[in-house]
Structure formats: C-alpha cells, structure tokens
Amino acid sequence: MRKTANNIAAAVRALIEVSITPQKDVGFDNIARRIYEFPEVKSCYLVSGGYDLLVVVEGDNIQTVADFVAAKLSSMPNVRQTATHFLLKKYKEEGQIFKQAKDEKRQNISY
Amino acid sequence: MRISKKVDALAPSGIRAFFDLVLGMKDVISLGVGEPDFVTPWHVREAAIQSLESGFTSYTSNKGMIELRRAITTFLKNRHGLSYDPEEETLITVGVSEALDLAMRAIMNPGDKILIPEPSYVAYGPVVELAGGRPVFLPTTFETGFKLTPKQIESAITKGVKGILLNYPSNPTGSSYNRKELEAIAKVIKRHNLIVISDELYDELTYDFQHTPLAALPDMKQRVIYLNGFSKSYAMTGFRIGYACGPSDIIAAMTKIHQYTMLCASITAQMAAIEALKSGGKDIAVMKKEYLRRRDFIVDGLNKIGLECYKPQGAFYVFPSIKSTGETSMSFAKNLLEQQKVALVPGVAFGRFCQDHVRISYASSYENLKEAISRIEKYLKKK
16 A cells, blocks of 8 residues: 555545355454455454444545455455445544544633 | 722732733644643533432532532541541632632731742732732742742741741642651741641642642641642532631631622532542543643753753643743743744743743643644744
8 A cells, every 4th residue: 555645644544344254164264364464454353243344444545445445355255245434533542532623612821 | 989999909910911812812822721621520520410400409508518528528538647527627619719718818807917939829919918918928939949948938927927828739830848848847837826728729730749738747737728629630620619628716717708708619519529529539540640741741841942941749830931031921921922822821920020930831732732842942943
C-alpha cells in the first residue's frame, strides 16, 4: 500500500463484517490468517453474532479501502459475504476521549 | 454616591480589560483557565440527575445535608486522621469561595489584620477588606519556592494581626508545604495564638509528597478554619459546593451568617458531592496522573525555551519568570495573545510584586500544551 506523507491525517478506516464458510476440520483459523496477513488489515477478530470475523482495514482513502475489499477480501475462497462500515468520527479509542474544539465549555480565562 | 464606600474603595481587577480581550477572541490556546479541563465524572453527574428526577429540590438544613457532613468527616478521618464532629464542626457552603467569605466575616473586627502570602488568589485581599479587615501581604519569591518562612511570618506579626490565610497547594504558584515545613510554621502560629484560615482546595492534587492538613498537626485543630471542596479534585467547579471544618464556636458563627445570606448550598450539588466522596477516588487518581505528566512536560518545556520555571508540588499551575524578556507581565501576556494567540494570566493579577511572572495553567490537553510551548518559543525568538 502506498504510504502518504501524513498517515494519521490521511488514513481512512473501515470495520468490515465478514461471513465465512468455515473449512472442514479446520474451522476459521486458516481463513482468518489469510485475511490478517494483509498489511491493510489492522485488526481481525472472531466474534459471536450475525457474522464471523470483524476486520479493521486502513487505507489512504475510501476508494483504496473499497478496492481492497472488492479485489482481495470478498473474492477470497470461503468468504461468503462482507459488509463494510467506514469510520466517520472517533469519540473514544483505547481509553482516550477525543475532544472536539467546539466541546470546550470553559471560559477562555479565569482565576 | 449610591455605592457603599467600602465597595467603591475595593481595587478593581487590574486586568479586567485583558480578560475581556481574551474572552472575545476565538481559536486561542488558553493556558489561563483556573479550572480542570476534565468534566465531572459521569457517576457524579448521574447522581445529580437522579436526585432531580427523584424530586430532591427543596432546602436542606442550613448546615448542609447531614449525610454529606458525615461523608466529609469520615473521609477526613480515614484520609488524614483528622476528626471533626459533623454536627458542630462542619458546614457545607456554596463553594470554598463562600466558606472563605464566611470565615472572614465571622472573625474580623474592623481593622483586624490578616497575613496573606503574595502572590495569592485574587479574592483573598478583597474578601478580607469586605469583612472590614486589613490584608497584610507577605511577598514570597522564586528563590524560596514561593513559600512563607517561619521567620517571615514572625517578623510580620504586629499589633492587630489576628490571623493568617494559607493556601496550599497554591493558586497561582502550585507551591505546597510538606509536613516538616508546616510544623515549623505551626510553632509560630501557636506562639502568637493566631487563627489560621487554611484553603486546601487543591490538596488531592499534590504530586511530590502526601498532603498534610495544618489542622492535623498537634495542638492546631482548635486554631484552624479548614476549607476544602470538590471543584478541583472532582472537577465540580460549576456545582458550587465546598465546606468548612473548624472549632465549634467559629463554625457556629459562620453558620449564623450563612443561614441569613445563603440559607443552604444547592441540594443537587450536595447529593452529587456525596456520590463524589463515596466513589470518586479512582477518578481523582486518573486526573492526578495526567496533571503530573503535564506538569513535568510544561516545567521542562518552559525552562528549555528560556523561561525559568520552578517545579511546583501541586495544583495545576506554574509561575515562570519572564524577567529574561525585559517585559512586564501584562505586556508579555498581551503581546503573546495578539501575536501567537496563546492566553495566560499576567502575574501582576496575583500580587503587586509579580510583574516578572506569568501564571500558566496546565489544565489543558497535552497537545495544547505542546502547541503552546512551540508558539511561546516562536514569540521569544522574534523579540
């Protein structure tokens, strides 16, 4: 993946729900490994619920991420279905709350 | 003239115009805020919301809810070994500001003097004057870490000096006294039978040693009016809730004034404060850790760019020297604001002798502090 000058500012993240047909006698592990070995994949989790793997992908822009999902992820053997959710706004991550400038409720100056 | 002579004689804030300038500006990085940048912990806010939903909207006892007074005295006993009777020796007030005002009005006779270290919080002098007393300011310096010495207090005691007002950790310097230093000061206080008004609002934000309340020292409890609250340690500035603990005669006198003027502190704030004392310990620890990180960064950063900065023991302020710039504190603050959009408070607001200093509050995000240091450096380089 081409790196940009300012990865943090330019990076687009997406959470992708991946539904898988598990392999006989093996389960999800091999397929998960093939997915998480892509450098674009930042996180990969096996989850309970309506799909199997939750995959976090990062790319330069929406198009890059969409291309990755279409070309690399969806087309993988045993991947039945994907649903891509682009991150629009971070409120809190790993315990850190992101304050927006307009969140400042205090007066600019006080004794 | 319609305004009382006493109020008319009070010196207006010398930096009102500067404050107005800052308040009117957008996109300023402010290092001039005297309150936490953390919001009140959610469980405390929730307790306040629940109290309203449950219909707790009436007056409380003048002295404050007994549940809160008991929670405070239990806390002080466990934390500091300090025992106060919740009935006779504890009063809930509308912020420590009200407690301070009540204390002064309860003890001052016209012309009585109170010793106040300088630099000090802006309200101290005016509150003493409004109570009919006379503030006597004792300058402290960078060289002594902005702390009073026993010798300095001793030599200031003249006829008419009734007491001394201490604030530690201090606003604006962040200085605090360790136990040994307090014991030395206590000797002078006992020798001259002074009353002490001890504003210890920032006590939980003491980084380098365990805070010791002055009232916890031997033979001091009966001489000290202990003031504390919730604004800084629990980030509850807007709730306006504080308390005073002290000898029963003084607390009774303070209560007498309080019952006529304020009646009681807000019930919502009192119920939130009960929750804060019950479960807020972990929140303080998180905030304190972050403040400490910022303190170390800002002291180091200021010294590196050429503004000599003493490392304070508590609160969230530093009081660096701007002597190397040749500017007065007001001109430095104004020029920095106009040229680099960084706001801080001129030292002269806190003491006539503080022209060479500015107060920087590090109650602001680490990122803001980094950016502010960078902009101050740019300002210094352009001079």
